[in-house]
Amino acid sequence: MVRIFLSAGHGAGDPGAIAGGTTEDREMRLTRDAAVAEMRSRGLDVTSVPDTLSLKETITWINVRSRRGDVALEIHADAVNNLNVRGASIFYVAGNAQRQADAQLVLQSLLRVVPGLPSRGTKPDTSTGVGSLGFCRQVDIPSMLLELGFLTSAGDRALLQSKRKEFARGLADGLQAWSTREAQRQGMTPPPPRSYPVISVKINDQLYNNQGILVNGNASIPVVFLNSLKIDPSKVANFPKVTHRNLEYIKAVDLQQLDVSIKWDNPSRTVILSAK
Structure with a gap:
């Protein structure tokens, strides 16, 4: 099975950018963890790079473990003195048209799910202040670096913190699509999406x-069914969810915390819910 390597920028004690009472390192770890959980819920083989590694160690760690068909992404948050600058951008190795197309795919997947995030487009790594990016050039498998906005922007920072699940879903969408594309290029069969037994809901x-x-x-129902129970979706924002065939599902048993009665009828394979 092809794998996806996902790294949170900085690590090894480096906080990265600092703004608004938080650090780039902290925000990227939380977002990376949410994206990994989302991808694993889809049955994807994703590997989280340890946070104790420096950039050089991260590159070596991936190179030792990666194989043909794998892809790697590192996520960061940008920072500038102008607090009005906003938006996400993605960097690819300069001169590689195929990688530029992949970068566009990943960025658009994120923006589709987080429409409030401005786009700063796809950029060659030579456009950075340092002239090139080690993560784009020294990782053996196809790799890119994604800036999830500006930590120094109150708007981007608030969006990242309040829409973490959406960022995770957008990242998962992009990485899944890129991984599938790369596997096909290599003549490999991408893993089929995970399927779940179907049940009825009353x-x-x-x-x-x-x-x-x-x-x-666990019996799980579409999140959109919460309206029938008169439950405000914001009340389940932090509940674990699974995405399957573009729908979000929530465990029925978790709704007991919101005064919902849950029963299971085994002969008809039906979960029965009612507001208390």
Whole structure:
């Protein structure tokens, strides 16, 4: 199975940019962890690079473990003196048209899910202040560096902190699409998406046939069904969720915290919910 390597920028004790009471290192770790969880929920083989490594050690760590068909991305947050500068950008090795197309794919996948994030486009690594990027040039497998906005921008910072799940989903979408594309280039078969057993859902006596799924034995319902239970989606913002075929699902049992009665009818494979 092809793998995705995801690295949070800095590490090894380097906080990176500091602004708004937080650090680049902290925000990238939280976002990386959320993206890894999202990708694993889809059945993707994703590897999180240890945070104790320097850039040089990160590159070596990936090179030792990577193989044909794998891809690697490192995420950062930018910083400038002008606090009004905003937006995400992605860097690829200069002169590689194929990698530029991949960069566009990853960036657009993120922006599609986080529409409030401005785009600063795809850029060759030679356009950076240092002239080139080690992560783009020294990693053996296809690799890119993505700036998820500016930590020094109050708007970008607030968006990253309040829409972490959306950033994770956008990253997962982009990396899944890029990984599939790279696997096909290498003549490899990308892994099929994970499938889940289908179940029915009954909410306040309304039956929805084959609309739920079983995730590791847990009955899960589409998040959009929360409206039928008169639950504000913001109340479940921090609940674990699974994305399957472009829909978000939440474990039914978790809704007990919101005064929802949960029952399971085994013969009909139906989860029954009602507001208390």
